[in-house]
Amino acid sequence: MKPATTLTALCAATTAISALQPFSPSALCSDAPRPNIVIIIADDLGYGDLGCYGAKPRNIPTPNIDRLAAQSLRFTTGYATSATCTPSRYSLLTGEYAWRKKVHILNGDAALILDPARPTLASFLKTAGYTTALVGKWHLGIGNGRSTLDFNTEIKPGPLETGFDTAFFIPATVDRVPCVFIDGHRVANLDPADPIAVSYGKKIPGSDPLGSDHPELLKYRANSQHNKTIVNGISRIGYMSGGQTARWVDEDIAATLTKHATDFIATNAANQKPFFLYLGTHDPHVPRWPAARFRGKSGVGIRGDAIMQFDWTVGEVLAALERAGVAQNTLLIITSDNGPILDDGYDDGATQANGDHKPAGGLRGWKYQRYEGGTRVPLIVNWPARITPGVSDAMVSLMDLYPSFAAILNRPYPAKAGRDGMDVSDALLGKTKTSPRTSIVQDGMGNVLALRDGDWKFIPANARKTADKSKRDDKPKNENEGSGANTGSGTRVAEDLLFNLATDPAETKNLAAKNPQKLAELRAKLDAIRNTTK
Numbered sequence: 001m002k003p004a005t006t007l008t009a010l011c012a013a014t015t016a017i018s019a020l021q022p023f024s025p026s027a028l029c030s031d032a033p034r035p036n037i038v039i040i041i042a043d044d045l046g047y048g049d050l051g052c053y054g055a056k057p058r059n060i061p062t063p064n065i066d067r068l069a070a071q072s073l074r075f076t077t078g079y080a081t082s083a084t085c086t087p088s089r090y091s092l093l094t095g096e097y098a099w100r101k102k103v104h105i106l107n108g109d110a111a112l113i114l115d116p117a118r119p120t121l122a123s124f125l126k127t128a129g130y131t132t133a134l135v136g137k138w139h140l141g142i143g144n145g146r147s148t149l150d151f152n153t154e155i156k157p158g159p160l161e162t163g164f165d166t167a168f169f170i171p172a173t174v175d176r177v178p179c180v181f182i183d184g185h186r187v188a189n190l191d192p193a194d195p196i197a198v199s200y201g202k203k204i205p206g207s208d209p210l211g212s213d214h215p216e217l218l219k220y221r222a223n224s225q226h227n228k229t230i231v232n233g234i235s236r237i238g239y240m241s242g243g244q245t246a247r248w249v250d251e252d253i254a255a256t257l258t259k260h261a262t263d264f265i266a267t268n269a270a271n272q273k274p275f276f277l278y279l280g281t282h283d284p285h286v287p288r289w290p291a292a293r294f295r296g297k298s299g300v301g302i303r304g305d306a307i308m309q310f311d312w313t314v315g316e317v318l319a320a321l322e323r324a325g326v327a328q329n330t331l332l333i334i335t336s337d338n339g340p341i342l343d344d345g346y347d348d349g350a351t352q353a354n355g356d357h358k359p360a361g362g363l364r365g366w367k368y369q370r371y372e373g374g375t376r377v378p379l380i381v382n383w384p385a386r387i388t389p390g391v392s393d394a395m396v397s398l399m400d401l402y403p404s405f406a407a408i409l410n411r412p413y414p415a416k417a418g419r420d421g422m423d424v425s426d427a428l429l430g431k432t433k434t435s436p437r438t439s440i441v442q443d444g445m446g447n448v449l450a451l452r453d454g455d456w457k458f459i460p461a462n463a464r465k466t467a468d469k470s471k472r473d474d475k476p477k478n479e480n481e482g483s484g485a486n487t488g489s490g491t492r493v494a495e496d497l498l499f500n501l502a503t504d505p506a507e508t509k510n511l512a513a514k515n516p517q518k519l520a521e522l523r524a525k526l527d528a529i530r531n532t533t534k
Contacts, residue, residue, distance in 0.1 A: 034274040036330040043285035046340025048361025059357040060304040064315030078379025082443035088337045091399040096418025099447045108172040111145025119414040121402040122163025125276045134167040137280030151196040154185040177240035179231040196243035211235025226345040234287045250289040262320035269324030283310040286344045301353025334380040341367040364507040370450035394427035394435035445491045451526040455502035458522035463492035
């Protein structure tokens with residue numbers, strides 16, 4: 001796909017007189033059509049899980065994403081703000097570090113953590129004239145928290161109250177109850193005669209069999225956190241009864257979400273109005289049970305199969321944009337909410353089948369952890385009308401998308417929006433090889449923080465040296481070790497760690513003792529950011 005020549009010429013002329021314009025040269029030319037914006041955010045996809053980031057085709061073939069990457073700007077230093085899902089998604093939509101609000105991983109009946117009175121990325125784009133849609137994983141809470149959430153009535157506030165015109169979504173994660181889709185304010189396909197009950201505290205009388213009691217009913221076994229109510233042969237976190245007609249079938253989830261996404265594209269492209277699609281896939285998060293046509297097709301077991309299914313989803317979205325004739329002027333972003341993990345509570349064979357595949361691409365750490373493997377993610381940016389394909393080493397955070405989109409659209413960034421994100425639009429569009437962002441705070445499980453500043457990385461100690469070594473991660477491991485579902489594992493560090501990522505990207509050599517001045521400098525910077533009210 002080649003840049004549109006007329007638009008390029010127009011923008012070049014505008015840039016030449018940019019000194020006379022009240023906006024950055026990276027902003028849209030005044031007569032240029034606003035781009036459609038599509039964000040596809042995977043769940044637990046690692047930095048090394050795609051062919052364009054080094055995965056071997058014999059392990060995990062990702063032809064659709066690799067082809068897109070060759071036509072896009074691919075970032076080598078793209079970051080989620082957190083090594084866990086809810087916080088990183090919060091930051092993307094608000095432009096604010098989630099640890100400032102002590103955001104943590106939510107259950108499926110948790111209250112909405114976004115403030116409807118504050119502008120989100122979705123509400124900002126809506127006021128800019130976009131039709132906005134959420135499809136897929138939400139995991140930012142629903143309801144007001146003042147009363148027990150009732151899944152049999154209107155469910156709000158939620159996505160529709162925070163900027164989305166339409167929403168067809170998974171409330172939390174696919175390993176948590178309720179295992180249903182919500183369409184707008186109501187559970188999709190719910191039979192009123194079979195009401196839903198949900199509990200994360202105690203078993204519900206008359207609920208379905210539990211994995212802990214009936215392992216013979218399971219596709220694969222799970223740990224004690226994930227062995228509650230069985231849905232579709234997979235035990236989940238939490239207890240659920242009712243809603244039989246509304247329950248999803250795991251192998252059909254990707255197809256269901258993809259159809260909603262592509263239908264939205266087709267409908268809104270025909271309306272000649274710009275649209276924003278936020279597509280949160282469930283792949284490759286646990287429990288992994290992709291469609292039959294993908295199972296057994298990768299070279300690394302069921303996790304690789306799930307990544308192949310994610311690649312298929314991306315391919316379908318690309319095809320929908322092409323069919324609708326809007327691919328040239330669509331700003332499309334492919335990324336992930338945090339780093340990878342193999343064993344996350346289910347005995348699905350992912351660890352045993354992984355072989356020589358490097359989910360984090362040689363980086364240290366996993367989901368939940370403050371190391372690079374926990375927060376550095378794939379980031380592919382495509383806009384044929386404006387972006388020349390290539391590779392960029394510029395540092396970009398997902399929370400920078402919100403202010404950057406404001407700059408690209410030549411609209412003021414809302415005063416009440418998060419202030420931690422930065423306008424990195426020139427880097428996103430490939431106009432510069434560097435970014436105004438030179439540092440980022442990285443959030444691990446439990447709101448434990450680290451700081452990358454330039455080439456340096458500081459991870460403060462947060463555990464005593466006498467702490468249980470099984471719950472510490474002071475020493476580097478083989479990349480495929482330490483990926484268990486114990487979320488305390490690897491998040492507790494007994495001594496300050498200091499790495500130089502320019503010479504040691506895998507974070508293997510602790511330089512804290514040899515560089516006390518740099519250690520003190522980064523500690524002071526992290527404390528200053530932590531104590532700054534924004």
